[in-house]
Amino acid sequence: MTEIAIYGAGGFGREVNLIIQQLIKKGHPYHFLGFFDDEDKTLELGNSYLGNTEKLNNWKTPISIALGIGSGKIRKKIVERITNPQVDFSKVISPYAFFNDIISIGKGSIICAGANLTTNIVIGDFAVVNLNATIGHDTRLGDYSSVMPGANLAGNVNLKECAYVGSGASILNGIVMGENSVLGSGGVLIKNLEANRIAIGVPAKILEK
Numbered sequence: 001m002t003e004i005a006i007y008g009a010g011g012f013g014r015e016v017n018l019i020i021q022q023l024i025k026k027g028h029p030y031h032f033l034g035f036f037d038d039e040d041k042t043l044e045l046g047n048s049y050l051g052n053t054e055k056l057n058n059w060k061t062p063i064s065i066a067l068g069i070g071s072g073k074i075r076k077k078i079v080e081r082i083t084n085p086q087v088d089f090s091k092v093i094s095p096y097a098f099f100n101d102i103i104s105i106g107k108g109s110i111i112c113a114g115a116n117l118t119t120n121i122v123i124g125d126f127a128v129v130n131l132n133a134t135i136g137h138d139t140r141l142g143d144y145s146s147v148m149p150g151a152n153l154a155g156n157v158n159l160k161e162c163a164y165v166g167s168g169a170s171i172l173n174g175i176v177m178g179e180n181s182v183l184g185s186g187g188v189l190i191k192n193l194e195a196n197r198i199a200i201g202v203p204a205k206i207l208e209k
């Protein structure tokens, strides 16, 4: 039996809990302990609130952590703060995702219901593929990258570390999104996007601030 908890008690954390509960119903050997969060959630969660990073870093027995946090940059910050050798990071794959053996998925990544991944896809550590996203052939999703609900990535797309694809956005074949870059919700990316840039619209253009 694996003792598992979620870091992040917000909306996405509760969605990750739903996946874990569905996996348990299907016989996956998880025992769900509750939620960690930076903020004290005792009032909302009672005994299911397990504490903050400090509490996790003092946890005395093996514990698996799933990250229930939508932003890759924040996932990265939290992972960097967790130093306890008792902690390992679960990859959590919805039983309702379309998924196969020729996809490699790194530790701590989350694949949500309805996500459809095809062939020769490599997903790094701590990535998120959210509800109903489609990921085409030969695509690379870097560490801490995020593909939000209903986004569509064609073949050979390459998301670098912490790249973020907003809900309902699309990316054409062979496009590279640089580190920390963001494609806004509903955007269609037809050219490579440099690191640390935000692009919006159809076709997507750089958002200058």
Ligand SMILES: CC(C)(COP(=O)(O)OP(=O)(O)OC[C@H]1O[C@@H](n2cnc3c(N)ncnc32)[C@H](O)[C@@H]1OP(=O)(O)O)[C@@H](O)C(=O)NCCC(=O)NCCS
Binding pocket: 070, 148, 149, 165, 166, 167, 182, 183, 184, 185, 186, 187, 198, 199, 200, 201, 207
């Ligand atoms: C692109 C995005 C990151 C920009 O956020 P931001 O930096 O806070 O930008 P602002 O909200 O200040 O908007 C700046 C301008 O861009 C426009 N804009 C913002 N997001 C846009 C989008 N997705 N498509 C088109 N235009 C957009 C705004 O209307 C505003 O235009 P204006 O200056 O003419 O008024 C954000 O809007 C977005 O799309 N995030 C993804 C959300 C998502 O997918 N969430 C999934 C949750 S599960």
